[in-house]
Amino acid sequence: MTITEPASTPAPALPPLATRARSVGGSPVRDILAVTARPEVINFAGGLPAPELFDAEGIAAAYQAVLAETPARALQYSTTEGEPALRAALAARTSARGLATDPDDLLITTGSQQALSLLATALIEPGDAVLVEDPCYLAALQVFGFAGARVIAVPGDEHGPDPQALEELVVRERPKLLYTVPTFQNPTGRTMPAGRRAALADVAARLGLWIVEDDPYGELRFEGERVPWIASHDGARDRTVLLGSFSKVMAPGLRLGWLRAPAELRRACAVAKQAADLHTPTVNQLAAARYLADRDLDAHIARVAAAYVTHRDAMLVGLGDALPAGSVWNRPEGGMFLWARLPERYDTTALLPEVVRHDVAYVPGAPFHAGEPDRSTLRLCFVTQTPEEIAEGLRRLGEALRTAGDRS
The missing domain is CATH 3.40.640.10 (Type I PLP-dependent aspartate aminotransferase-like (Major domain))
Structure with missing residues (x-):
């Protein structure tokens, strides 16, 4: 005697996610950090304070x-x-x-x-x-x-x-x-x-x-x-x-x-x-x-700022050789970030994969715009790496941008 199994009924679809959950993406910065988590990458993409300066x-x-x-x-x-x-x-x-x-x-x-x-x-x-x-x-x-x-x-x-x-x-x-x-x-x-x-x-x-x-x-x-x-x-x-x-x-x-x-x-x-x-x-x-x-939090902040300014200066010294001719950048009086604009022909989002292949990373400027993006811009965080690492990271960045320029 043959026993026939009853046909399985497909499970009903679950109710959908809320519209806001379906329409808003994740953080591009965190996506970049996940891609560049390899220890050999010098990562200018994050906004992470220097951990060695924590008053642990x-x-x-x-x-x-x-x-x-x-x-x-x-x-x-x-x-x-x-x-x-x-x-x-x-x-x-x-x-x-x-x-x-x-x-x-x-x-x-x-x-x-x-x-x-x-x-x-x-x-x-x-x-x-x-x-x-x-x-x-x-x-x-x-x-x-x-x-x-x-x-x-x-x-x-x-x-x-x-x-x-x-x-x-x-x-x-x-x-x-x-x-x-x-x-x-x-x-x-x-x-x-x-x-x-x-x-x-x-x-x-x-x-x-x-x-x-x-x-x-x-x-x-x-x-x-x-x-x-x-x-x-x-x-x-x-x-x-x-x-x-x-x-x-x-x-x-x-x-x-x-x-x-x-x-x-x-x-x-x-x-x-x-x-x-x-x-x-x-x-x-x-x-x-x-x-x-x-504790004296103000004294601790002063120590952190004194360290960070050397990091900023290291980045300012190296940017001229790293970025293409015609690039411009600012000189922040504090904080953690520096903003650069490459010549208009450069798209920093499209360039990022080539840059990451050279074991260095930045954040493209486009995602920071609510309206029409400026695709030639990028953000560099200068506080997480040492001045020596910054110099090496900028050397890699310059090499990556020159390689990309040669292919275009």
Whole structure:
């Protein structure tokens, strides 16, 4: 007797991913880092601080003290707004830098990247316009795109967004916010002058606009005078969100950031954070607060900046031989990045595979643009490698670009 198996019924298709998950890609920088993870590659693509400059001993001592003295508190749930000791220390640092701040003005976040995500949740409806500088920090473009915003680049120059162009876009598009990294910008390394900051604050005050001022690099100054935050301008005080982070000045693995915002928006972000992760890890917050109490963070930052300026100078010395004739680049006064533009015939995205074959890498400039990309540009991070490695990396880059030029 033959037994016939019943015909199998195909499993029903699962419901699709949300539109935003299907329409927004991953980070091009992280994709490049995955491709160039081989140890022999000299990687100018990442935005990673130099690990040998971490104050590992001081951070370890802070964790040890917190876990020895207050283990129950350190390992327990915390408030969404953040640990009072850390908020008080950050408020004091912010006030000392010219922006009077109360601990209750701050919300602790899991890195300043989360702060951007919380702001997008609290402010942006699908279809809302968001204005960004051009070029713009990649992960901000990703956050705003994921929220369903219409991301519009504000035309500008080497000093940042043009105030007249901003005003015209605000009138025409009625955007929710302008996002900017005014000091040692990612990707260009440029710093917005005080007059330009005042002009942007004036547009926001007159026309009704949130300004999101992201400042992860501002303390890494090598030369020149500090420029006051946009948030310190009277017209912008009630409509500016200032973001900060320990990632570039202490250690990115702590995942500690913060936002300073007017009360109503800050409360909305706190509700969004409750839905996202309840609170930033208590032990990390307490350890950071202990570090600030026991150690001199400003002295540590000065040591880091003193090292980074030698790295920047090594890159500036070698770029003339590495890049084709007619290339231009800037001289950042601090931060981590340098921006270069090759002659117009070069496409740095198309060139990257050839460059990687020479065991060196950069980030093409095209992904940093919300609008029409400038395909001849590239970003170089100068802090992760030693000056000797930078010199060798630029030698390889020059060889790769010459090889590519010979084939074209």
